[in-house]
Amino acid sequence: MTPADGGSGADASAEAESDAGTEAESEPNTDAENPQIRRLSEWDADRLARLADEYGTPLYVIDTDRVQENCARLQEAFSAEEVRYAVKAHTGRAVLETVREAGLAAECASAGEVERALNAGYEGSEIQYTAVNPPARDLDHVVDRWRDHPELTVTVGAADTADRLRERGFDGRLCIRANPGVGAGHHEKVRTGANAKFGVPYDDVPELAESIADDFDLVGLHAHAGSGISGDDLSNHRELVRRMGELTRNVESRVGSLEFVDVGGGFGVPYRADEPPLDLDSVADATREALGDVSGTLAVEPGRYVVADAGVLLTRVNTVKEAPDATVVGVDAGMTTLLRPAMYDAYHEIRNVSAADDVEAISATVAGPICESADVMCENRLLAYPRRGNLLAVGNAGAYGYEMASTYNSRPRPAEVALSGGAARLVRRRETLTDLTELEA
Ligand SMILES: *Cc1c(COP(=O)(O)O)cnc(C)c1O
Numbered sequence: 001m002t003p004a005d006g007g008s009g010a011d012a013s014a015e016a017e018s019d020a021g022t023e024a025e026s027e028p029n030t031d032a033e034n035p036q037i038r039r040l041s042e043w044d045a046d047r048l049a050r051l052a053d054e055y056g057t058p059l060y061v062i063d064t065d066r067v068q069e070n071c072a073r074l075q076e077a078f079s080a081e082e083v084r085y086a087v088k089a090h091t092g093r094a095v096l097e098t099v100r101e102a103g104l105a106a107e108c109a110s111a112g113e114v115e116r117a118l119n120a121g122y123e124g125s126e127i128q129y130t131a132v133n134p135p136a137r138d139l140d141h142v143v144d145r146w147r148d149h150p151e152l153t154v155t156v157g158a159a160d161t162a163d164r165l166r167e168r169g170f171d172g173r174l175c176i177r178a179n180p181g182v183g184a185g186h187h188e189k190v191r192t193g194a195n196a197k198f199g200v201p202y203d204d205v206p207e208l209a210e211s212i213a214d215d216f217d218l219v220g221l222h223a224h225a226g227s228g229i230s231g232d233d234l235s236n237h238r239e240l241v242r243r244m245g246e247l248t249r250n251v252e253s254r255v256g257s258l259e260f261v262d263v264g265g266g267f268g269v270p271y272r273a274d275e276p277p278l279d280l281d282s283v284a285d286a287t288r289e290a291l292g293d294v295s296g297t298l299a300v301e302p303g304r305y306v307v308a309d310a311g312v313l314l315t316r317v318n319t320v321k322e323a324p325d326a327t328v329v330g331v332d333a334g335m336t337t338l339l340r341p342a343m344y345d346a347y348h349e350i351r352n353v354s355a356a357d358d359v360e361a362i363s364a365t366v367a368g369p370i371c372e373s374a375d376v377m378c379e380n381r382l383l384a385y386p387r388r389g390n391l392l393a394v395g396n397a398g399a400y401g402y403e404m405a406s407t408y409n410s411r412p413r414p415a416e417v418a419l420s421g422g423a424a425r426l427v428r429r430r431e432t433l434t435d436l437t438e439l440e441a
């Protein structure tokens with residue numbers, strides 16, 4: 001165990017859950033080379049400070065070496081399965097190229113994401129487009145792209161989406177998204193498995209499969225329970241997978257064998273410093289076991305897990321205000337930069353990168369520059385006393401960070417740099433005030 005592990009409960013629980021028979025001797029080594037989580041405290045403060053000086057703040061930093069490590073760990077845990085990256089967690093080209101080179105396929109939620117995957121060098125055969133109430137424009141575009149990339153797979157979550165594809169002349173690889181009636185997730189807004197919006201009602205899937213098998217190349221079944229599978233939530237995940245195994249056997253008995261069954265993503269990452277990481281091997285074992293016998297390949301599609309701990313958000317302290325019941329630390333990143341705290345009450349670790357070790361910790365409320373009371377990154381959090389000009393780093397910002405940024409309050413979106421080896425590269429320039437009015441007629 002390295003000092004960075006901090007002797008937290010992480011290792012203890014991983015040990016408790018893993019088989020007694022696994023190669024205990026080689027494990028510490030593997031972990032040191034590719035630990036299950038990179039904590040915010042492990043990012044080099046001097047390097048972050050230099051990046052902020054050079055590129056300005058707010059600034060997203062994404063370490064593509066860490067993305068690569070996360071991919072490698074997933075590939076190892078799911079070595080006989082197929083791992084697809086849920087592109088929506090971070091669609092930056094540098095990330096997509098890294099993930100593609102690591103051998104993960106691409107799970108796309110829109111025509112725009114399909115376009116980005118193709119631009120990043122993905123083959124049609126590695127792309128799955130999972131349409132959620134797809135607008136006509138998306139279907140037009142994807143069917144058009146399919147003509148050049150006939151190996152692309154389209155997943156439908158409603159019977160009439162299959163009709164709409166047929167009307168457009170699509171007769172290619174089709175997958176049915178089932179609503180498994182089981183949800184999991186860290187927040188109500190990310191639980192999709194039991195939400196009628198997503199997927200064909202479970203009991204209707206076999207009949208739908210039969211009725212469309214002649215018109216399309218029916219290749220698989222799909223379900224996604226939501227985001228945030230943790231050790232606690234594994235029973236939900238197991239139940240979803242079990243139901244998908246049952247459904248697959250039923251469908252296969254009617255239309256013959258399928259190529260794959262995709263049980264979704266939602267692999268959690270520890271957002272809190274004292275939270276243990278997910279034991280991927282346990283999740284993989286539980287998933288295989290719950291699925292039971294099916295003829296096709298098991299597929300999973302993590303998004304967050306691939307990129308979350310590979311990213312930090314850097315933000316500068318602009319004002320410090322001693323209010324009667326709080327010290328309000330005003331920073332230049334807000335809910336338009338990182339939406340998760342405002343939208344999901346999400347916890348993100350925050351570190352004062354500028355503070356020396358002996359700076360006293362105070363209880364701080366970190367707030368952004370947006371005129372909304374929800375624009376608060378944390379309340380009453382112990383932080384090394386933030387002073388004006390200090391640089392704060394926000395952890396686990398690689399997933400659903402830049403992706404959810406907006407220009408509300410006419411705030412330009414931040415810049416992003418990608419790290420690889422010793423090098424840093426600007427991969428998204430900072431939006432300008434001129435960019436904000438660019439689309440106006
Ligand atoms: C968002 C999403 C995922 C990925 O979820 P994570 O929590 O980021 O792993 C996977 N599949 C589908 C269909 C999704 O919508």
